[in-house]
Amino acid sequence: MEVKLLTYTPEPDRVVATAARLCYAPQDAETVWAGFTREKQEEFLGRLSAYGHFSPYEHVSFTFAVAGVSRALSHQLVRHRIASYSQRSQRYINEVSFGVVLPPTVEADPAAREEFERVIAAIREGYQRLTALGVPKEDARYLLPNACQTQLIMTMNARSLLHFMALRCCRRAQWEIRELAWRVRAEALKVAPLLFREAGPPCLVRGECPEGTMSCGRPYTKAEVEASYGLA
Known part of the structure; x- marks a missing residue:
């Protein structure tokens, strides 16, 4: 499996903070933007997350190239509907030598x-x-x-990515899409560390599991995530 972040909205942390702050600010957008130092972004985005106010996250998007995954994975992936997908076509590509x-x-x-x-x-x-x-x-x-291998390009906004990671980083997710979710998370954290600092399964983010009796009983730890994916 290969996952690469191709492009993303520049300064995503600042864009989201500005969009949210503008709703309550008498100043214009340029003034709000200019006033958001890194420290202020961190504090403000922390409050947004605590309030569950995620609509401003929709202003930024991230585009990933994904290769070496199966059609079984892509069928699961497209269930995440607030996203855009472009996938290699089996209608036009000769698959006589398809990988698996x-x-x-x-x-x-x-x-x-x-x-x-x-x-x-x-x-x-x-x-x-x-x-x-x-x-x-x-x-x-x-x-x-x-099992047939495919490749695709996927674009999601930050809010959709948070939802995707919350569901698919979970141990109860199917193994292949779980691996994809963790790799996407690692890529996103490199460019938007404030937006995605609480991205991942609820057991890691909040210390609790919403699955009830269906819980796996094996919550992730930061040490495990750091060892496996480099960013906790």
């Missing part, structure tokens, strides 16, 4: 891996035969598995 994402549980079991690879080889052969018979790629793709 191998789940860790399959990779760890030699017999399971052998069976997985046997089926994938059969699918590749079937896809090649269909296209050789003149079946359009848009129809031959019906054979392709969820």
Whole structure:
């Protein structure tokens, strides 16, 4: 899996702070902007987060390139609706040599891996035969598995990203999209450390789990996150 932050709204922390402060300030936007030192941004954004006032976060967006992930992941990802996605098309791209994402549980079991690879080889052969018979790629793709690798570009505003990370960084999220969420979080923190300082699963951010009886019982710690992803 590869995750890269391609572009983002410049000075995202300051943009959000200015947008929120303007609602209550008699000054114009330029004056509010100029008055927001880094220290004031940190204090003000802390209050915004504590109040749960996240609509100003929608003024900034982040665009990520994601590669080496499965169609199983992308089907989950597009359920996050306040976002924009552009994905490699199986309708136009010949997928006779498609790559696959191998789940860790399959990779760890030699017999399971052998069976997985046997089926994938059969699918590749079937896809090649269909296209050789003149079946359009848009129809031959019906054979392709969820394991098929894809790549996409994803744009979300900061509010949507916070929601995405809260749900998908959780241990109960499916393993592949959970890995994506943590990598997205790490990239976002590099450029907007104030906006995303409380990004992640509720057990890490608030010290409590909202899942009730469905809780995994294994809350994340800052030390674990630091060791795995470099930024806690």
